[in-house]
Amino acid sequence: MEQAVTVGLDGSAESMAAAHWAAGEALRHHRTLCLLHAWPMLSPKAVAAPSEADQNYWSKRLVDDARNELHERCPDLPLTEALVAEDATTALLRAAAESWMCSARVGWGLPKASSWATSACTWWAVRNGP
Incomplete structure (x- = not known):
């Protein structure tokens, strides 16, 4: 299976900027985002309830909004989604190990030691393989 470029989203403008950067990398390297x-x-489990009662509503909306914005700018970019029921650090480190490249804003659960960013940088990236 092809390794994707993965981006962590938290709803901030910085994470959306990281998503746009990751989308560009995915397009350049012919990868799925x-x-x-x-x-x-x-x-x-998926809740069959009105949106106001769905515990996952805001998480789904955050990812849907990002997907729609990215699809508008990059209609040919293959996109997948992952809603993960774990803390951000664990999810991102697992994604970094499984992805070709992983990007997220610093502070989104990432310890400084695992990032390649300075305090002035709002995202990090880890690339696996050539």
């Missing part, structure tokens, strides 16, 4: 949002309180 995976939109990842991690939140420990995600409900394990």
Whole structure:
């Protein structure tokens, strides 16, 4: 299976900027872009309830909004989504190990030691392989 470019989303402008950067990398390297949002309180099963009662509503909306914005700018970019019921650090480090490249804004659950960014940088990237 092809390794994707993965970007962590938290709803901030910085994470959306990281998503646009990651989309460009995915296009340049002919990869799929995976939109990842991690939140420990995600409900394990889809809730058949009105949106105001769906525990996962805001997480789904955050990813949907990002997908729509990216699709508008990059209609040919293959996109996948991952809503993960775990803390951001665990989810991002797992994604980094499984992805060709992983991007997220610094501070989104990432310890400084795992990032290649300075305090002035708002995202980090890890690339696996050539």
